[in-house]
Amino acid sequence: MTDKPAFVYVIYIERTPEKVWHALTDADLTAEYWGHSNVSDWQVGSPWEHQRTDGSGTADVVGTVVESSPPTRLVTTWAAPDADAAAEPSRVTFDIQPHGDIVRLTVTHENLADEAERTAAAGGWAAALSNLKSLIETGSPLPQQPWLIPQ
Template structure:
């Protein structure tokens, strides 16, 4: 990772993805005036260092910035030396960026999360689409016939009848790709385009790589919410498929307890 970050061109590529996440190779080359072969070599190094995640969409390859390794560097090599002051500076910076992102001219970034699970693609697909399984790891029953164009609903698993999300199935290609719109305010008449969630399941020998992409987010609040929610939900899914049991405590409750 240090080697990947040492090159100024690769740092520039990361800066461009930070400004506009989810770019194709052509878009990155156009913005940097760089030959495709050179850009591909640099992006391969960044992907190998886990600093960039590549998501296939049809014939295109979309590149997303993965900030987690950089955060881990900070936690290991920096935070321990001057943690209180850095936390204060980070809080000031985050608040300033949040205010900046509320500007109407600033688009909300897409969210991408990648996890690796010891399971078959069929098992992951069943976990995502079976109402009883989603109730176990998500706390909600996902109800639909999972046909393109069909409605799906996100019912609380406590039998209260409360629906916390609705949407439409956009694409269903079992067991590798599921795409659907997601609206977290089903009771409201909203005059905006719904967000879109895509699950991509890629098998490799005895494991799969599950990539979740959440696009067209309406505001920064929803971006912050799903940034806490998706890792918790997918950690529970991974535990269920690999051990037969979900985590001992609901992981999404941890964020609330520490906020």
């Protein structure tokens, strides 16, 4: 077990596990609520990229799919594209648990470099997941990008 910081975020969404899975793994949907397209075939061992939506194809985050169990669990590594290859990437786990007509989505981002990275992750995940919830419950993301609100 690592002693590096981790961040856990839980959100409840009025949708099925399949809809939440689709929102996490569909490049067009992630572009709507995250401002980046998550691009992969989501098979274990496959690469994934968090690509800008400006048409540049630039990936701001890259990783590998570690576990893919639709529609309940997705685990990926998470690193900057220019990260030192010898450095261990952080890891993000999406656990999707159904309960009646809702889903509890738990996102665990672990093996973060330090408390500053943990703080950044906390703000980023809260914004992205709030926008995801709004999009899949109402059909529209929030009217402003929540990650642009000053801390």
